Amino acid sequence: MSTSPLVRDTDLGRLLDDGYDVVVREGHLVVRQIPYVTTEAAVAYGFLTYPVTVAGDRIVSGTDHRIWFGGSTPCDEHGRPIKCANAEEHAVTSDMRATFMLSSKPGPNGYASEYEKVTAYIRILSHPAVALDDSVTPTPGAAWQEVEDDLPFRYRDTATARAGLAALNKVFFNQKIGVVGTGGTGGYVVDLVAKTPVAEIALYDGDTFDNHNAFRAPGAADIEVLRARPNKAEYFAQVYGHMHTGVTAYPVFIDESNLTLLNDRTFVFLSMDNTSAKPAIIKHLRERKIPFIDVGMGVEEIDGKLSGLLRVTLGLPDSTATDAQIPTKRGDVDEDDYSRNIQIADLNALNATFAVGRWKRWLSFYADGSKETSMTYSIYVNELSNEVAQ
Known part of the structure; x- marks a missing residue:
């Protein structure tokens, strides 16, 4: 090396x-x-x-x-x-x-x-x-220290300077990121993206930030914040606005009525519970040639232990082959223990890390030897598997 x-x-x-x-x-x-x-x-x-x-x-x-x-x-x-x-x-x-x-x-x-x-x-x-x-x-x-004029941070990124990665960081400069759904996994996506010099970060979520969110979100929310029940997107915009400029909150659920809010994004992370809204969102992104990553998590209890899968799917403008790998219908919520708000912050963080890592490989910040369009991680066997859509 x-x-x-x-x-x-x-x-x-x-x-x-x-x-x-x-x-x-x-x-x-x-x-x-x-x-x-x-x-x-x-x-x-x-x-x-x-x-x-x-x-x-x-x-x-x-x-x-x-x-x-x-x-x-x-x-x-x-x-x-x-x-x-x-x-x-x-x-x-x-x-x-x-x-x-x-x-x-x-x-x-x-x-x-x-x-x-x-x-x-x-x-x-x-x-x-x-x-x-x-x-x-x-x-x-x-x-x-004063921040360089061309960087979207409120204080200097000495981690990048010490590692000598300033040249590689240029791949982020013109990126305008959207994060649809800022609950468990989406919150960690925001956390990781905010540490990169992307130009803008837009957050979309119509839900409130409650106790169960605090236990599967990055950081530690003050109890007074939970009592106020702020909107999730506005809460994370306020938190990460301390570090990164250009963080904007849209306190709405994205559906067919407001898809235009995504129009000026260069990349979108989909981390939403409402899978039925995904077909319209994906169709809209593809029509505008906006690449995206969809994340998913399925967790169930078996013999008193939790098991399940984490999924990261990359959607590219020139291919619809990955669409079949993205669930668009919500099943019986009682069959999915994650929907009961089980506190599994580590899985949320892991899923977000996989997603942001895939985005960085797509940008060529990281080397990408697999070129996979979908990745799954099995909790039970601790195994990763890649799939390349044809």
């Missing part, structure tokens, strides 16, 4: 991955939230900055070993000004000015990289502050 990185490591990327609060503003690299010591021997916070240009995926210094600091006089832990700081104003933006120039050259060849330069000056400023208060840190983490 190749271990070569998918995205080149950069000085800016290293700073972000370390948890520094870094931005590039008007031709300047700015590192904020830097703790330092004032002349009163108290801890305060300032910023470091210097002119740079962004060349491809790298930052290039517009100066030598110098850097500028914004704040009051930086000192050691005793309140004595540090020797490398000289009072000198430097304009960063129209409303942001540095007040000191720092000059500390490590040797005749300067710093080995922009990363080494920035972190060296951070140590000079922050070490005295840490000596006074070991709880302070110059790396406040991703919650303080």
Whole structure:
């Protein structure tokens, strides 16, 4: 297996991955939230900055070993000004000015990289502050970092950056996902899709979020939420809106009367209890060449134990061969123990994971060697089986 990185490591990327609060503003690299010591021997916070240009995926210094600091006089832990700081104003933006120039050259060849330069000056400023208060840190983490303009997140995705998957993530950028049914399995689909940089996520469900939903849904709902009995789609839109922008709730059941709500989706997950509504939905999606995945679960009690199957079916615009694998008539609900709201969150989560994984393989985020159109998982024998529709 190749271990070569998918995205080149950069000085800016290293700073972000370390948890520094870094931005590039008007031709300047700015590192904020830097703790330092004032002349009163108290801890305060300032910023470091210097002119740079962004060349491809790298930052290039517009100066030598110098850097500028914004704040009051930086000192050691005793309140004595540090020797490398000289009072000198430097304009960063129209409303942001540095007040000191720092000059500390490590040797005749300067710093080995922009990363080494920035972190060296951070140590000079922050070490005295840490000596006074070991709880302070110059790396406040991703919650303080600004999100890249082209990403639909409310805070930075450091998991992708650390894994070097930014290039692969581009397959998600123009995706407008619909999730029809946000109960057990659908809730976990939302959870997993929200961790990808898709452009939009639309949630469709006309039901209320009740106690039995809480026990087979991702996360842990507050009791006051359950007492309020919010709409499911609106509840999940509110929860995942904390992480992902472009999450919209449609508090309705999708049927023949409102199929146009799906028109601008690029991919749809069907995780609904009402199987009788599926034929019209599938026909509508096929007419508009919108691919979809339908999930299903059948659980029954046998000799005091639960058994059953999980199913994931991929529907593609150019083939109707998979339609026969999707149930469209609901049988006697008493024969299906899942309809009694048995609390089986692990099966909901597993079914959603299979579904989202199949979607990612279809997008070519993951390698896809099977090309199956339908997959089933048997609880009893712990076995997966694939089927390719002809």
